[in-house]
Amino acid sequence: MNDIPSTPGKFKSTLYTPRFRFPRVTLYTLLFLTFVFFIHFFLSPPSTTAPRRGLRDSGWDNQVKGSAKTRSRDNHVVLVTGACGFVGAHAAASLKKRGDGVVGIDNFNNYYDVRLKKMRKLHLLDKNGVFVIDADINDVPILKKVFGLVRFTHVLHLAAQAGVRYAMVNPDSYIKSNIDGFVNLLEIVKSLNPQPAVVWASSSSVYGLNTKVPFSEKDRTDQPASLYAATKKAGEEIAHTYNHIYGLSITGLRFFTVYGPWGRPDMAYFFFTKDILKRRTISIFEGPEHATVARDFTYIDDIVKGCLSAIDTAKKSTGSGGKKKGEAQFRIINLGNTSPVSVNKLVSILEKLLKVKAKKKVVLMPRNGDVPFTHANISLARKELGYRPTTDLETGLKKFVKWYLDYYGGKKKSSY
């Protein structure tokens, strides 16, 4: 009976009920803020610059998952970094064509013509259903998001700052991509469960001033001639550390001067072609005492076969969540052509294919990171990967020139 109010409207209770009243000013402020919030939320136009590319893109997750779907019995799901680079685009397309799940990532930097990277994406990747995330490998949140969306079995790490001579112009970019970026990627990969196996691009340039030919993986690689080479060599040591501490399965492939259709415009065979067609003088390097400068030019299709086979023969990583559970595979393998060709010969093949006589000047090789000679011993690649390069320079350049003329044929007035 005690609870029945004695007077209508009043509760007689022993419980203390605080009577709270907003001060008038606070109430008005709250009402005003709520009004502003609703106006902003419902009426403001959608932002055109997401705070971090991709993270707020609602279509992105599904595209990544779709692209990662595998049709092969091996169930390989591969993240390809540098997917719109020369080797990356070809490798990602080949993986997808054979039924692997493939997701690409590329930062589309402007080291060379970005349009070429976009055209590789269009012609080699979009066409084959490879989705490419526009992001840098130093972007931790993006990488974490991608690895959270998809359980990759392999990472084919081809993103890098390439080119030996440019290292004197922009040294920082080599550290950012080839060291920071690589470590960043490995840091994330090592903490995954399960950890994917890593296959990545090292370089013939690690042989530096080595004079013992052909270059074998056992030869010394402690005399780099360029910062590019030094960062690739550092990459090999870093890879070893992550293999040793965390049980990551890692294969480093030492590529020897890769060339072919959709190639890199900073490479000699590419800009020689352009300059010969434009009747500009090209410089042919020679060593001291007129020594011939030569390269073990390797055709892109052979390199791609080597990459795919490295993925297929990669053993599983043994660690998980950052803890090593046993010894893991660690490999470093040359991917070359085993038949060096002089730069002079390269030019004479181009002259024949282009039907234009080159204007040449022979100059002493500048001290800018170049080495006089490369020649791969590929015994290990044969044994480990069943690698057998089949394209000689003349055949490969023929395919390159055909592509070049098709690609640039319609762009006569552009300044490519």
Ligand SMILES: O=C(O)[C@H]1O[C@H](OP(=O)(O)OP(=O)(O)OC[C@H]2O[C@@H](n3ccc(=O)[nH]c3=O)[C@H](O)[C@@H]2O)[C@H](O)[C@@H](O)[C@H]1O
């Ligand atoms: O195997 C690698 O790991 C590297 O291969 C490639 O480097 P390189 O083998 O040096 O190719 P590239 O520059 O095309 O010069 C070819 C030849 O032309 C000579 N050369 C060059 C320029 C010039 O003006 N004149 C000239 O004679 C020059 O002296 C050389 O003999 C990649 O760029 C590099 O990123 C890396 O992947």
